Amino acid sequence: MHDDQRSEERTRPSSFGKTLFGLALPVLPVLAAEPIYLLVDGVVVGRVGSTELAALGVGSLLLTLLGTQMNFLSYGTTARAARFFGAGRTDLAVREGLQASWIAGGVGLAVVTVLLVFVGPITGALTPDPHVAQMARNWLHIAAWGIPLILLTAAGNGWMRGVQRTRGPLAFVVGGIAVSTALCFALVLGLGPFPELGLQGSAIANVVGQACAASGMLAALFAQKHRYGLSLRPLPDVIATQLRLGGNLIVRTAAFQVTFFAATKTAGEAGNATLGAHHLGGQVWNLISLVLDSVAIAAQAVVGQALGAEDRERVRRFTRLTVTWSLGLGVVLAIAIAVLHGPIVSLLTSDPEVAERFRVAVFAAALLCIPASVVFGLDGVLLGAADAAFLRRLTVVTALGCYLPVLIATHYFGWGLEGIWAGLGAFILGRLVGVALRARSDTWMRMGTPQGGST
Structure with missing residues (x-):
């Protein structure tokens, strides 16, 4: 089939709809995974006590707000990677993922540093109960280290969506959520050989699950990096452009x-x-x-x-x-x-x-x-x-x-x-x-x- 025939086929309503929803369906569980996990997390922690549940609400609110604010790492990277993919330069689309990952790591560590410095005043402002605020601070001292991992996962989602590979992110994110959910039950409630850690167990489960998802994204990225012989070094001009879009x-x-x-x-x-x-x-x-x-x-x-x-x-x-x-x-x-x-x-x-x-x-x-x-x-x-x-x-x-x-x-x-x-x-x-x-x-x-x- 010639290029013009393929182009005409892609623009037929039925063919386009198949392409559109073929990409959208694997994306939907990825988008829904974190809210579903937070719901499960709340149910499990709620069995420990209302104070722990309130503390989880304060801590998870901060993580959700910070993660949402950094969504340019997925949306912005998708836009740029998709253009390179359309121009036949998949190597440069993957390079966008590499540079977005540098941003994810740098911004993530900076956010963790700032959050841990100001976690006391922030949690105190979100709840009038000092006991709840203290428990939220303890939870965040562990869970905050998941922020760079969340951002690395967002960067991976971005470039892989840009090259229209949506099944990989689905497997990585759902796998991470499954690990988090299982560990949440085990560590919060002390099931089987696991210690009963209460609210702290929820934070550990968060970080481990996020590490699983981020590891999958990085493995896919490095596989493509080796395939195209790309350099790992940060490229300031690409990073600056991504940050302008991100702003x-x-x-x-x-x-x-x-x-x-x-x-x-x-x-x-x-x-x-x-x-x-x-x-x-x-x-x-x-x-x-x-x-x-x-x-x-x-x-x-x-x-x-x-x-x-x-x-x-x-x-x-x-x-x-x-x-x-x-x-x-x-x-x-x-x-x-x-x-x-x-x-x-x-x-x-x-x-x-x-x-x-x-x-x-x-x-x-x-x-x-x-x-x-x-x-x-x-x-x-x-x-x-x-x-x-x-x-x-x-x-x-x-x-x-x-x-x-x-x-x-x-x-x-x-x-x-x-x-x-x-x-x-x-x-x-x-x-x-x-x-x-x-x-x-x-x-x-x-x-x-x-x-x-x-x-």
Whole structure:
């Protein structure tokens, strides 16, 4: 089959959908693995005592926030590696993984150092209970050493997604989570020959599981490094370019976190029932976001590949097909959640007052699935083009101009959970307008390999 025939085949809707979801399906468990483990970890530690569970909540919150802020090591590396892969330079795509791993190690150790210096004031600020704060500090003194490992895993995810190898990361991450889960039961509860370490056992299990996942990523990276005869030395120009891209993604992620923190604070002011319903609604929305994000990551890889191949028409076609398939997925999710709202509410809460408010969140989540699916899909397209500066500006502007004003009005007028979800809806619609207008232009469509791509 000739190159033009293969290109035409790839751009057929059915073929593109198969490629998109073929990449997305292995990504989804990777995205969901850490939240699932934290849930299991909480269940196990909760059997020890409520104080230990509270301390785990404080410690894991810090680790989750730090890990989320460093997501540029996966998203940014995918964008750059995919372009090199599309240009037929898999060696340079692997080199992106090597340089991202240098960043992961350096940034990870720096974060650990700062965290351990300031862990006392930070945990004290997060809980008024000094005993809980002390237990959280003890947990973090061990668990913090997993941060470089988390970042190395993110870097590995990034370059392997860029060259469209998603099964390896799935095996490494799920394997690490399996080890963590088994050790958590064994060390926290003292099963069999293992000592009963309580909360400390949870921290050890975290680090061991993260080491397993990071080791798998590094083994795959070094195998490709030897295959292509690449140097291990850090390349300052490539690292500087990755860090510039990363800076935009860090600011973008921070904007998300500020708005969601403000939403939680607003829900808390409306009463415990509203706060509980908001927490449950947030978990439902997180699950939806994971599904949509897996498709966005797949779109990032295929669009980045087309840009690297300098095939403008294929980029346009892939963009349209990404919107079509993402929207279809959003509609399916919306219908499923609306139909199953009763069992969802009954499963997650037995409190009548919380259930009444939670029902509002479930229907809102179902409704917002549809516009959000397009936003996530186009986010993936633009991230594949490394258009992170635009996405950073758009997220900050819509957070400040769409979401926060509605939350302020909700606080003053007592709109409760309806107002909070209306704010999220305004945020999504504002971003939808922004990414749709951007995608229609040619501004983001920079062909060829990225800056710093010289050998």
